[in-house]
Amino acid sequence: MRFHKYHALGNDYIVMDPADFPGWSAPTTEQTRVICHRNFGAGSDGILWGPLPTQRAQFGLRIFNPDGSEAEKSGNGLRIFSRYLYDQKKVTTAPFTVDTPGGVVNVVIAPGGQLLTIDMGHVSFDSAKIPVVGAPREVLQEKIQILDREFIFTAATIGNPHCVIPLPTVSPELAHRYGPHLETHANFPRKTNVQFLQVLDRANIRIEIWERGAGYTLASGSSSSASAAVAHKLGLVDRKVTVHMPGGQIGIEIGDNFSIRMTGPVTRVAEGTLHPELFTTKV
Ligand SMILES: N[C@H](CCC[C@H](N)C(=O)O)C(=O)O
Secondary structure, three states: OEEEEEEEOOEEEEEEOHHHOOOOOOOOHHHHHHHHOOOOOOOOOOEEEEEEOOOOOOEEEEEEOOOOOEEOOOHHHHHHHHHHHHHOOOOOOOOEEEEEOOEEEEEEEOOOOOEEEEEEEEOEOEOOOOOOOOOOOEOOOEEEEEOOEEEEEEEEEOOOEEEEEEOOOOOHHHHHHHHHHHHOOOOOOOOOEEEEEEEEEOOEEEEEEEEOOOEEEOOOHHHHHHHHHHHHHOOOOOOEEEEEEOOEEEEEEEOHHHEEEEEEEOEEEEEEEOOHHHHHOOO
16 A cells, blocks of 8 residues: 655645545445544645546546545646656556546646646636625625624636635734634635735735645645636736745746646655554544
8 A cells, every 4th residue: 555645735635546546436434534643644735636537638637625525626646646657657748538527637847856847727716616606697796794803705616616806915823723624614615715815916915825624735736726717816916926825936927718737746756655553543
C-alpha cells in the first residue's frame, strides 16, 4: 500500500494509486479520515485516488477531503496528481487531460515538474449549478447573517462550490471564526468552500480560505480560481490575477465566459507504505 505525498503551497495531498491497493474500489470514509489525520495517520488535506480508467480523458481522478467527503474538483490536487503522473513517467511535458467529477481539465507540465498550468474549466455564478437555494439567479452580492455579523457574498462554482466574501482586510481569524458556519449554512445544499477576499490592486488579491470538508488550508487552487473570477465579475480586477495566500501565490488568467487558466507549483515530499495497523484506529 504505497503512497506518495506532495504539497502545493502547503495544501498537501496523499496520492494513492489503485494499482498499489489491490481489492480497494476507493478509500472508505473511515479509511480516508484516519489516513489524513495529522496525529493518528499520515496527515494530509486530502487523498487523490488515481489514475482511474475513463472514457472522457486520458486519466481519471477522484478527490477525497479529510472528513471523507468527495470533492468534484481540486486545483492543487490536480497539479499534484499531474506531477505524480510525470514522476511515474506516465506523462511528459506534452499536454494531457484529466477527468474529475467536476469536469475534464487540460494539463501542461513545465520541464522538471515543479510548475504546472491547468485549464480548470469555466466559473459559473448560476445558483442552480453551484448550488445555492432560492430562485434561479446569478448569486451576486447577497446578504448572509453569520453569528454577530452580516456579510455580503458572491457564490460561484468551478465544479465545486464557493462562497466569496470581499472585505477591506482579511485574516486567518475571520476564516476560523466564520468559515465553519458558512461551510455548512443551509443556503448551500452541498455545503461550500469559503474565501474571504481582499483586493490589493487590479492584478493582485489576497484570500483566506476555509475549505469544505478540510477546514483552514494554506492554499487552494479552486478557491483561487473562484475568488479571482468573482473579483473580475464585480469589476475589481483585470483578467490576469496573482492570488496571494498564506502558503504562497497562484497565477490566474480569466478568459472568455470566465474560463480559468491556473498556474502554480508542486513540491514532492515523500513516498511511503501505509501499514494495516493504521486502520485499527477510528477517528
Ligand atoms: N475541499 C474542496 C476540494 C479541495 C479544494 C482545494 N484543495 C483546491 O486546491 O482546489 C471541496 O470540497 O470542494
